[in-house]
Amino acid sequence: MTKKYIGMLTLALLLTVSGCAPSLGDETGVIQNTEEEEAKTVIIPSLQLDETYYRTLLPYEESASRGLVLSNLSTKYDMKEVENGLLRISQNEFSPDKYLFQEGQYLDTSTLKDWLARSNQTKTGLNPSDEGLTGEAKAKNAPVYISHIVEQNYLEKTDNAVSLSGISIGLALNSTYYYTKEQYGATFEEKLTQAQIEENGKRIAEEVVTRLRKMDGLADVPIVVGLFKQNSRNAVVPGTYFTYSKAPAGKNVSDWKAIDEEYVLFPTTHSKEKYRELDKTFRDFKHDIEMYFSNYTSIIGTGYFKDNQLQKWTITIPIQFYGTAEVIGFTQHLAGLVKEYFNSSMNIEVQVNSLDGAEALLVKKPGDEEAYVHIYSQ
Incomplete structure (x- = not known):
């Protein structure tokens, strides 16, 4: 029997945050050490x-460069992943059990705009x-390599105070440079090689x-830097971080660690060639849905892979x-198909949407035999 829990969980969380639910532990008031x-x-x-x-x-403090990501990155998928991917990297160096998170407070909008410009536009x-240079010559010899910088701060609590103990920086790098040969002319693209990007x-x-x-x-705060390769403008899956390095206190980055992550769209030629069995599973699942109800536009799946293993x-x-x-x-019917086609080791999320918004959500975590279900109209 499927379980309906998500709506209740959301309500409980809202009550906890608003202070209306029974206390789950004592929140701690502390002093944050700052340069102020x-x-x-x-x-x-x-x-x-x-x-x-x-x-x-x-109270939650927004990033000093809040909102800049919207104008700097090409797709909504990259906007989300450039931050989420950096969080995953940070977990390797700043354990969530020990560190607290705060959005970046050091790089403000003005600074980032100056840094992201060309060297002949600003000194920095x-x-x-x-x-x-113009048009194609600019694309060949001087493409824009970096389009955005994400900052995350990590703090530690000692006695009755918290202070900055680490910074993570995500550098969003272009994989394609777009240009025109004449004002208001057609847009062309120049692909950057992996060697150029790295x-x-x-x-x-x-x-x-x-x-x-x-x-x-x-000067002496550990700094983690990750390199994020953006996807093209028309992509429907995000790019990923491909390497990162940690600069110890007082030093610069040096030893880089490779990251093998990939987002794959199903069903496509690429998914069929690289992940044949998973692609077949998805196509069979899709076919069964079509047999039950054909009034839809399309069914797509996005697989997140790490080291060639499906994570979600x-x-x-x-x-x-x-x-x-x-x-x-x-x-x-979907809940039954999810149980039938996706084994208990898989992390599956199915989102059912209409023109009016979200209709239903099914979530099956690794180890679950059945999906948890929430119908938004209920």
Whole structure:
């Protein structure tokens, strides 16, 4: 029998956050050490939802460059993954059991805009000068390598205070440079090689760490830097981080560690060639859905792989339903198909959406025989 729990979990969480639920532990009020004249009083939440989640300080402070990611990255998929991927990297160096999370407070919007410019546009521009170059010549000789920088801060609690103990930096690098040969003309693209991306990414990483070391309070803070390869503008899956390095206190990045991550769209020629069995499973699952209900636009799956092993499969089903009973019936059928096609070791999430928004969500974590189900209209 499928279980319906997600709506209740969300409600319990909201009550806990708002202070209306029974206390799950004592929240701790502490002093945050800053470079400002007056230290700030902050609260450390007692509840950690999962061992992979960082606790964050309250009141929550937004990044000093909040919103800049929207204008700098090409797709909504990269906007999300450039931050989530950096969190995964940070867990390798700053354990969620020991460290607290805070959005970046050192790189503000003005600084980042100057750094992301070309060197002939600002004195601190990290991208190559395009002086005297136009169109294809610019694309061949001076493409824009870096489009965005993400900062995350990690703090530790000692006695009755918290202080900065680590910084993670994500450098979003272009895989394609887009250009026009004439004003208002057609857009062309120049693919950057992996060697170009990696060489320039590491060069920029060293310069960024050098600059951070000169900022107040950052000379001896460990700094993690990850290189993120963006996907193309028309991609429907995000890019990934492909390497990272940790600069110990007072030093720069040096030893780089490779990251083997990939997002794969199902069903495609690529998924069939590289992950044949998983591709067949998805196509069979898709076919069974079509047999039950053909009133849909498309069914797609996005698989997140690490070291060529599937970590999570997110399946999106857009539909056109006209009644609550129809949604319930379809979702019940889906729950059975999820159990039939995806073994208990898989991490599966199925999202059913209509033009009106989310209709149903099915989640099956590794070890679960059946999916947890939530129907939003209930």
